[in-house]
Amino acid sequence: MNNKKYTVAVVGATGEVGGEMIRVLEELEFPVSAFKPLASKRSAGMEVMFNNIGYIVEELTEDSFTGVDIALFSAGSGPSRDFAPVAAKAGCVVIDNSNAWRMDSDIPLVVPEVNPHAVGDYKKKGIIANPNCSTIQMVVALNPIKKACGIERIVVATYQAVSGTGKKAILEMEQQIQSIMAGQAVEVKVYPHRIAFNCLPHIGPFLGNGYTEEEMKMLHETRKILEDDTIMVSATTVRVPVFYGHSESINIRTREKLSAIDARAILFNAPGIRVMDNPDENIYPMPMDATGGNETLVGRIREDISQENGLEIFVVADNIRKGAALNAVQIAEILINEYL
Numbered sequence: 001m002n003n004k005k006y007t008v009a010v011v012g013a014t015g016e017v018g019g020e021m022i023r024v025l026e027e028l029e030f031p032v033s034a035f036k037p038l039a040s041k042r043s044a045g046m047e048v049m050f051n052n053i054g055y056i057v058e059e060l061t062e063d064s065f066t067g068v069d070i071a072l073f074s075a076g077s078g079p080s081r082d083f084a085p086v087a088a089k090a091g092c093v094v095i096d097n098s099n100a101w102r103m104d105s106d107i108p109l110v111v112p113e114v115n116p117h118a119v120g121d122y123k124k125k126g127i128i129a130n131p132n133c134s135t136i137q138m139v140v141a142l143n144p145i146k147k148a149c150g151i152e153r154i155v156v157a158t159y160q161a162v163s164g165t166g167k168k169a170i171l172e173m174e175q176q177i178q179s180i181m182a183g184q185a186v187e188v189k190v191y192p193h194r195i196a197f198n199c200l201p202h203i204g205p206f207l208g209n210g211y212t213e214e215e216m217k218m219l220h221e222t223r224k225i226l227e228d229d230t231i232m233v234s235a236t237t238v239r240v241p242v243f244y245g246h247s248e249s250i251n252i253r254t255r256e257k258l259s260a261i262d263a264r265a266i267l268f269n270a271p272g273i274r275v276m277d278n279p280d281e282n283i284y285p286m287p288m289d290a291t292g293g294n295e296t297l298v299g300r301i302r303e304d305i306s307q308e309n310g311l312e313i314f315v316v317a318d319n320i321r322k323g324a325a326l327n328a329v330q331i332a333e334i335l336i337n338e339y340l
Contacts, residue, residue, distance in 0.1 A: 005033035006336060009068045009092070011083070012075030013037030013048050013057055016167050017097060020325035021072050022050050028329055031336070038064050039075070065090040070335065072328050073097055088126025093335060095128045095328045102129040102221060109224050111136050112330040113272040114143045119334045128331055133323025134158050134214070134237065134246055135221040140296040140322075141315045142252065144270035145263060146226060150255030152309075153232040156218065159240045159247040160203060161287065162195060164319050169195070170243060195241055203237040212237060245287025246319040251304060252311045260303045263311055267298050272322075277301050285316035293318055294326055 008025065012018040018039070025032060035050045037057045044059035058064065060079060065071060065087040073080050073096040080100035087094050101107045108118035109129045122128045131139075138156060145151060162169040169190045176196035179186045186194050193200055204213035215235040223229045240247075258266075268275045276285045277299040285297035297316045304310025317323055 003031075004336070004340075005031040006069040006340070007034040007036065007067055008032045008332075009036040009038055009065065009071040009087075011038045011060060011071055011073040011079065012097075014039045014043040014046055015074060016163060016170070017074040017320055017324045018072075019048070020320050021074060021328060022048060024321070024325045024329045026051055028333070030329060030332065034067075036064070036068060038071075040079075062086050065092045068092040069340065070095065070332055072332070074324065074328075084127050085125070091126075093122055093126055093128070093340070095130060095331050095335075097130040097324050097328055099132070099217070100129075101125075101127050102131060102217075103224065104129070109221060110331050110334075111139050111143075111225055111327060112334055113140050113270075115225055115227065116334050119331060120339060122335070122339070128335070130324065130328045130331065131221045131225060132214070132217045133164055133317075133319040134160060134235075134248065135218050135225070136323050136327055137246060137296045137315050137317035137319075138218065138248055138250060139222055139225050140270075140272050140317075141250070141267065141298050141313060142222075143226065144266045144273070145252065145254065145258065145311070146228075148262075148266050149258045149309075151226075151228075151231055151252055152255055153253040154222065154234070155251040156233070156235045157249045158203075158218075158235065158237045159199075159242070159249075160237060161242040161244050161246055161319055162239065163244050164203075164246065164323075165190060165239075173241060173243070191239065195239060197241055199241070200239040201236060203239055211235070242287050244292075244318055244320060245290040245316055246323060247285070247287060248315045249300075250313050250315060252313070253304075253307060254309045254311065257309050258311060260301050260311065263313075264301045267301070267313075272296055273298055275299065275301075285314055287316055290316045290318045292321065294322060296322060 284299035300314035
């Protein structure tokens with residue numbers, strides 16, 4: 001990093017991802033000269049801690065970004081659509097975690113291990129988009145393989161933790177588990193069905209083609225980040241009763257043959273990845289291994305016996321950390337080191 005320090009705002013500072021953004025800023029020792037936590041009127045007045053100092057959360061308004069250099073947004077698509085352009089007009093660079101701007105052709109969609117060069121395109125609108133959590137960990141794992149031999153097709157099934165929905169979902173699953181163990185009636189509010197001791201093949205609204213919005217995000221975002229619109233992607237996204245850590249079973253058809261041995265070696269040396277792949281010792285990625293960590297875990301690396309040029313891998317990452325907060329701060333690091 002350079003020696004300059006920056007005024008940084010976190011929008012959605014009281015939320016699950018916003019709180020993790022603050023912790024990552026601390027842990028990575030991001031050069032902050034002034035810190036500004038922002039949230040909705042409902043959360044304004046609460047206190048958050050940053051570098052052992054208490055800050056009162058301010059209400060998000062159109063006047064919130066005067067003098068702010070970088071704003072990390074994690075307050076949902078609505079506030080992002082309303083306030084990200086306002087922040088950019090005030091001279092602030094926005095790194096947005098919502099779905100609001102990801103597919104805008106003038107706004108870069110960035111995973112630092114994959115397409116860091118795209119950060120420079122922020123100048124078009126003053127906004128950089130953070131991809132969907134499930135997309136981030138998948139492209140981190142697939143990019144080294146794509147570079148080695150190309151990718152034609154991806155079939156992925158995700159097993160996504162409730163923290164991806166936010167604090168209300170975490171609390172609801174806790175309460176449902178307690179109710180079931182006590183033999184009491186279970187309350188269902190956040191999801192259409194009980195999530196405790198259950199799996200829901202339903203993340204996001206269903207679309208006319210039978211896929212969900214979350215599943216189509218994985219198609220469109222993957223193509224944009226990997227800069228290849230010819231890659232075919234079919235996803236099934238499933239909500240599972242895990243608090244933190246998304247898991248993905250990924251089947252890949254490569255353009256050229258790549259053995260499991262070579263794939264393992266390539267992934268072992270790739271940035272942001274930790275290979276956990278020793279089935280004889282029961283070593284493979286699990287959500288509990290990823291929780292609180294910065295790396296994307298990859299294991300169960302094997303050749304697909306049903307097709308030529310096929311590979312199977314299992315990928316796990318902390319969805320709140322690498323899938324959101326860490327990725328955003330890593331983008332901010334590239335921004336200050338190379339562009340600001």
